[in-house]
Amino acid sequence: KAGVTQTPRYLIKTRGQQVTLSCSPISGHRSVSWYQQTPGQGLQFLFEYFSETQRNKGNFPGRFSGRQFSNSRSEMNVSTLELGDSALYLCASSIRGANEKLFFGSGTQLSVL
Amino acid sequence: QKEVEQNSGPLSVPEGAIASLNCTYSDRVSQSFFWYRQYSGKSPELIMSIYSNGDKEDGRFTAQLNKASQYVSLLIRDSQPSDSATYLCAVLTSGTYKYIFGTGTRLKVLA
Numbered sequence: 001k002a003g004v005t006q007t008p009r010y011l012i013k014t015r016g017q018q019v020t021l022s023c024s025p026i027s028g029h030r031s032v033s034w035y036q037q038t039p040g041q042g043l044q045f046l047f048e049y050f051s052e053t054q055r056n057k058g059n060f061p062g063r064f065s066g067r068q069f070s071n072s073r074s075e076m077n078v079s080t081l082e083l084g085d086s087a088l089y090l091c092a093s094s095i096r097g098a099n100e101k102l103f104f105g106s107g108t109q110l111s112v113l
Numbered sequence: 114q115k116e117v118e119q120n121s122g123p124l125s126v127p128e129g130a131i132a133s134l135n136c137t138y139s140d141r142v143s144q145s146f147f148w149y150r151q152y153s154g155k156s157p158e159l160i161m162s163i164y165s166n167g168d169k170e171d172g173r174f175t176a177q178l179n180k181a182s183q184y185v186s187l188l189i190r191d192s193q194p195s196d197s198a199t200y201l202c203a204v205l206t207s208g209t210y211k212y213i214f215g216t217g218t219r220l221k222v223l224a
Contacts, residue, residue, distance in 0.1 A: 031210065033210070033212070035214070040216075041216065042201070042214055042215065042216030042217055043157070043201065043214035043217075044214075045211050045212065045213060045214075048210045048211065050210070055209075055210045056209055056210050056211040058211070090156060090157075097210040098145075098205065098210055099144075099145045099162075099164070099205065101147075101159045101162070102147075102149075102157075102159065102203075102212065104156035104157050104158070105156065106155075106156055107156060
């Protein structure tokens with residue numbers, strides 16, 4: 001069974017631009033969650049989707065948004081990029097999203113210059 | 114106060130020793146607790162989950178949970194150099210789908 005696939009693996013953007021990251025969950029997994037990982041803050045929860053609905057959102061500004069499609073694939077968008085948005089963005093999938101093992105993708109390393 | 118706190122380390126232990134990793138959490142309604150291991154440059158992977166007070170053993174790993182003290186720990190027996198990684202504690206609050214992670218403890222097992 002294929003794992004969680006995130007694309008692209010690396011991105012370099014400049015301040016003010018926007019970016020879209022993609023995540024394809026494991027087949028049969030309907031919950032997709034997104035995390036931002038930085039050396040100082042660790043893994044911080046962005047949002048979680050299940051069956052195209054956002055069920056939980058973390059404490060990030062509105063510049064961070066996401067969506068999920070009917071095939072459970074998810075995208076995350078960051079608009080008006082800031083230097084502080086440079087981080088590893090990880091996507092995780094699970095069957096239902098509660099009390100379960102999260103399967104993480106390899107992440108997208110975003111650098112904002 | 115952070116929602117999930119861990120000592121960042123590094124925690125250095127000699128090969129064959131017991132490594133003890135600790136985590137405290139602030140939300141009393143937290144219901145599920147997880148330990149993930151993350152090797153440098155890799156993604157986190159689950160090694161243990163625990164839902165009720167007490168100990169849970171899986172091979173060389175033992176998770177311990179004390180909800181009254183809001184404390185969860187991971188013991189690694191017979192530590193190996195391959196256990197050198199960052200260990201992340203994660204907490205799921207009841208009624209949500211939001212896993213809160215600690216910043217992780219870096220473990221170094223010295224050969």
